[in-house]
Amino acid sequence: MPRRIILHAGFHKTGTSSLQATLRENRVALKKQVALRLRWHLKDVVAAARGYSTDKDPLTLIKVQTRFGEMVNAIPGMPRRTLIISAEELSGHMPGRGALADYSAAPVLLYAYWEILRNAYPEAEILIYLTTRAPEAWLASAYWEHVKSSGMTLNYDVFEHTYAYGANLDAMVAEIATRVPAEVVAQPLEACVDLPLGPADPLLDRCDIPLSLRPSLVAVPPANRRHPQDVLNAMLDANRTHTDIGARNAAKKAILKEAGLDQ
Known part of the structure; x- marks a missing residue:
């Protein structure tokens, strides 16, 4: 049984790709302290989570719960280690996709994950870890990501006006904290710029990594840059x-x- 579980469920465009790439690059060095389930381990779960974020269908939520539960049940024993589950799509699609204006599905999804983890590991500490970004920077990054990866045709000023509410990530963190009975921690991307491992450093601070090991961990170039x-x-x-x-x-x-x- 893990001693601690850190569920990193977003948000998009807050350094998540760089964080996950750093964890993956250092997975061998960290294996005595950390077990990883990253976005490429969670394809079926995040596909269902994205679906729920757009349709809010209770049957889709059941699909999310079933797939997440199957993933958790397949995890082998990991005594005294920290389990990190990290994928921004666990909170659903990124706002700006069609009519999807915000992360309103995230509290429901995170409660579902927390409940499954609590039942599977009743003695483990469960932490909801959310990476954030200032609204103006997030909106610009989200807009150009949509331009790159979808058929986005809106002018930026229209996008900014339409999706401004969804850019208030701090407000969503506060809402999640009121609706999920676990510790919820927010880490701003702006505070990670000068850290040796970038946005991965504050997360690893919560994993009881020996100080002697930290200098040997390898930094990776920022991922998914604009x-x-x-x-x-x-x-x-x-x-x-x-x-x-x-x-x-x-x-x-x-x-x-x-x-x-x-x-």
């Missing part, structure tokens, strides 16, 4: 030009290739 502005502008133009998904994706692929970013 493309240069000219590339993003070209992608936005491609979204507005091509209504066919295949043509749009081909145009974006060509843009990345021309910019040398297709690796």
